[in-house]
Amino acid sequence: MAWFFAFAALAFLYRRTTRAGDRLAELKPTGMLRSPLFYAQGVLLCVLLLLMLAPGYLPHEQWAAAVYLVVLVIVLVALLFVRRALKWRYPI
Numbered sequence: 001m002a003w004f005f006a007f008a009a010l011a012f013l014y015r016r017t018t019r020a021g022d023r024l025a026e027l028k029p030t031g032m033l034r035s036p037l038f039y040a041q042g043v044l045l046c047v048l049l050l051l052m053l054a055p056g057y058l059p060h061e062q063w064a065a066a067v068y069l070v071v072l073v074i075v076l077v078a079l080l081f082v083r084r085a086l087k088w089r090y091p092i
Contacts, residue, residue, distance in 0.1 A: 027090075027092065030090050031090075032092075035086070035090070037085055037089065041082045041083065044079045044082060045079070047075050048075050048079065
């Protein structure tokens with residue numbers, strides 16, 4: 001059964017990859033790919049990925065967990081605002 005899910009995941013990733021060129025060709029004339037908001041979204045997504053991997057390396061003190069959660073909430077809120085700004089500026 002696991003092979004079925006693995007095949008489905010690979011098929012989904014293949015389809016997303018083959019259609020990525022179409023999406024980029026659609027965004028290029030709008031100037032969105034050179035927008036500072038687009039770069040900010042990419043940076044915030046990388047920070048979110050790092051925060052997802054960080055709990056395993058946190059010390060086991062209460063202040064560390066509190067700081068982690070505060071930073072996570074700040075990054076999520078910033079991502080929502082940047083995404084909304086991109087949708088407002090480039091309504092595609």
